[in-house]
Amino acid sequence: MKSVILYSGGKDSTMAVYEALNNGDEIYALLAMHSRNNESYMFHVPAIHMVDYCSAAMEIPSIDVLTDGIKEEELNDLEHMLRRLKDKGVDAVYSGALESVYQKSRIDKICEKLDLISVSPLWHKDPIEYMRQIVDLGFEVILTSVSAYGLDEKWLGKTITHESIDELIQLNEKYGIHPAFEGGEAETLVLDTPFYDRKIVIDEADINWHFDSGTYDIKKAHLEEKYDYSLEE
Secondary structure, eight states, X not given: OEEEEEOOSSHHHHHHHHHHHHTTOEEEEEEEEEESOTTOXXXXXXXXXXXXXXXXXXTOOEEEEEXXXXXXXXXXXXHHHHHHHHHTTOOEEEOOOSSOHHHHHHHHHHHHHXXXXXXXTTTTOOHHHHHHHHHHTTOEEEXXXXXXXXXXXXXXXOBOOHHHHHHHHHHHHHHOOOTTOTTSSEEEEEEEOTTOSEEEEEEEEEEEEETTEXXXXXXXXXXXXXXXXXXXX
């Protein structure tokens, strides 16, 4: 199939890329919705500008769509672009939906209207097993925003490891935080995966904390070649 991935640079949409590659799909593009509204119901906002780096790291082209991010109306912008992509031969749309019925149902509805295949390969995966799978696959994932009691500013810019997942399990038991952040508790950015040809290195970032929430604002970054030590053997 020729597919597009609804893409934000975060762990879930990057896992959707992984699943599409495993399925043998031809990925036409990464589709990044840039919302002017920080409270968008549908689309990831923090560090969305880093999609260009992710796209370059994967050597998969990206398409940027600007939206005002108004609830429900923002779906019209998505539908308009998907209609254009269907005309270019795209068959399927992948999303990183894990548990959000709001997001999945709306993507499914648009795809049904346009006669596109909606693929949500992560749907209803066990969140803890899923998070551990991300680490085991070699994804380097950092947190770019937090907005839940129990997640303080020390989590901003933090890399997800098995140890941090253990912490999230404890926070889930204590405060009800979703281990995979499906309640909007945090947003993420993937700096490296086995299918990145180059990895993203952050050179400069600011931590902005506002009482009980904050963002990790990346000011400067670059792509770095991944050295293959086997070439020396």
